[in-house]
Amino acid sequence: MSVIEYIKTALVALRLNKLRSMLTTLGIIIGVASVIVMSGIGSGASKQIEDQISSLGTNQLTIFPGSANVGGRRGGFGSAPPLTEKDLRAVRDGVAGVMAASGELGNNNASVVLGNANWTTQVQGVGAEIELVREWPIARGRYFDAREAASGAKFGVLGATVARELFAGADPLGTTIRINNSPFQVIGVLSEKGQAGGRDQDDVILVPISTARSRLVGRLGAPDQIGSLLVKVDPRYNLAEVQADIERVLRDRRRIGPDKDNNFIIRNFAEFLETRNQASKTLGLLLAATAAISLVVGGIGIMNIMLVSVTERTREIGLRMAIGARGSDILGQFLTEAVLLCLVGGLIGLGLGAGVAAGLAGIFGWPVYISPVVVLVAIAASATVGIVFGYVPARRASALNPIEALRYE
């Protein structure tokens, strides 16, 4: 008997008992649907976080001054001696694999005025290499160059949100805005970068770091202070090794003895990503376990009903054997029925799960992402359940003695 014949026969049999088939496969439907929903939400969230992290810049290290340790009393974050332009140069020129570096010195609460419009935003003093370091292309106009960055030029490059809020569609280039009462000329607008960690990255104005030092930030720990040091590592180099080299250079410059802790912190976004991946792996395992349990429960339901079905159809099986069905034909027929039942359940569950996930995405604005891998695995898993749990009943059917089966009342 051909596979097509098996499928036709199975469809007829399943249709004869529509309600029962539906109830039987409900376990599979619910199992697959719940896995699709959960994995849709889970991978949607982790995909969003991954996108955010990579928008922050990969192959990027951020170095902050850490806590000072004075006579056993540990100061707070940033209480250690500040990083300076000299540190930056030492790192950029002294460590192989550093492609670009920029200081970053910020004022998180600067008020910006243009005519009668005003906006409170974050103003960050940065070096000329920031474009490279943060992989942040300019949308219009230009960045300031290295000389401007060092000379205290009153230039500003606007983030997309600031440009929108202050200029409402007008061309900002060449306009003078006032930041904390100092006039700055707008020379560029950044491309949009989106949200990261719940913060709008586009709500920012970049100014030369020297200007930030003199105009926007209060008391300084050093005349050439940089708040934090951003480093872009050449992707051909090993990030961890470059990080270790930077650590060595900074320990040396800051005269930290061999048995003392660092008084600076190097943060690595790849580590974020790693932690995140670890978390989503755990979540994935949890999902797989849930899926496995619900599929096993569903499979037992299938096996139960298939056994009932084999008993009910004993005479039919006897007849089929009498007119020439081999044991393998009967096995194939019942196995096909079980697999089809599970596959139909899996597909309905897939649809249901996708629908619920889309609904949640619509109602709560959650990012939902249903990966094609999950879809394939769900279908394959349902078919496998059909084979595994359909085998025993099908085997029983194929082993019936035709004489007894024909006589069965």
Added chain:
Amino acid sequence: MDGGAAQAPVVSARNLTKTYQLGEVAVHALRDVSFDIHRGEFVAIMGPSGSGKSTLMNLIGALDTPTTGALAINGADIATLDKDQLADLRNRTLGFVFQQFNLLARTSALDNVKLPLAYSRDPARQARGSELAAQRLTEVGLADRMDHVPSQLSGGQQQRVAIARALVNSPSLILADEPTGALDTQTSGEIMALFERLTESGMTVILVTHEPDVAAHARRLLRVRDGRIVEDRAVAGRPV
């Protein structure tokens, strides 16, 4: 029997025995049974219940194999065949008709008749399934009932569908087990007339029954008692 001498018999039984082991007790269902049945014969097998006639039927139907002795159907000794080969033999060579019709419920007459073709190892026959089935249904007088499901058919019509199903693979032998047991007298007569017509056109029919009226339609009678053939004769008034 003489008429078929030129041809090998459709069924040839030699010293057949069948013994069932029921716990400690050995039940001798058949003891040393020998006979030949030739093409075109219409044979009734009669006997009280427990006589061994069902066992004989199961053996001729290739549903079971003998304990000792040889049983050749169309020249093939069933004792030497494995389960799959027996299934193929049943599919190709035999057509079964049952007392309870055994049609698939909620399945059209045409699809019921096509059923044996699904198990045919001959793709050419499979491809012509609907045509062959329609032809057989027309032969049994149900050309206008092909799309009806069993519940829309009378008992006699259902049994005719079953006969069409038995015929669809052009078998050498039709085995009918109490085919009129569930039918009224008039319908029984119609069914028996159909079998008579089939044998006249060369089909071999073996009928198991305990009703003498039904057996009277056959041309040869095998009477079985206590596992032996106690009578093998031409039916009175009818040429063998």
